[in-house]
Amino acid sequence: MTEYHFRKAIISEIPQIWDILQLAILRRKEEGSDQWQDGYPNPEVVQKDIEKGEGFVLTDGETIVGYTAVLINDEPEYANIEGEWLTNGDFVVCHRVAISEKYLGKGCAQKMIGCIEDFATQNNIYSVKADTNFDNIAMMKVFEKLGYTFCGHVYFRGGQRKAYEKVLHKSKI
Template sequence: MIRKAKISDVGTIMTIINETVKEMKSYGNNQWDENYPNSETFINDIKNDSLYVYEEDNNIKGFICIDCNQAAEYENLNWSLNEKCMVAHRIAVNTKFRNSGIATKLMSFCEELALKEGIIYIKTDTYSLNTKMNSLFKKLGYKFIGEVKFLSKEKAFYCYEKILK
């Protein structure tokens, strides 16, 4: 089940973040670290009604932030459409439950939520070194649009879009 996150979920979310950061570091990906994303990031997402968790058997197995907030860095890219879109941010799955389709379910939920709100366009990005998310976006039919630099990271972030039917 996917539901809106609650403040009481933040501890579990941060456990998932900490494990994910360790894993990312193991293959040289410094997209996330001890400073970002932090509990304040997720508390703000919850206050903005944009954080969703995937829960099964009373375990939060993953989460996604979905809103319409585009990074300013997106402005210089050649997007296919110039209209309101949903943006998927901060997607993670508990390392114990990886490879069970949870990230795909979270992205499908993002698409369903967009359509429910009359939005046919999704944008997202991930660090160029995040091979798992880059593979997921391609597998789900997201089109690579270009690169942006932000969060004072050394490498570029790859941006993707999907027009929903």
């Protein structure tokens, strides 16, 4: 049984992270999407994520199997949603979710989103907000499977994105 771990990424891991992102960018292109086809994300973005303590990896032993950026209350575009969020308080947002080719179909995206939810509750935040391209069917299915609610649309670099939110429950201690 594979035991995955979710932790902050370190600068020396940028090459492995970038390999995962490059293949994800290519995969989106092959699916006919314009998501991530404009030079974003790139290694500089990943480096900034890590320097700010916002870059995270999902690992299987020593192997990096996924990458995401996790931010707290830091997505200005979310204030301009065409629709309505479920909550207006503190939130965690994840961006740049990418899974290694070798680990596709193994539930790693769901596992990583679950880890992001754990990160939120550990920081006493009970809302996770996220968005994905209007044609990223795989990510939309992950959000739906994990109980996220479609809240409307947000725009990044001119592109429409579907916005989701999940309200987490405070654990009873």
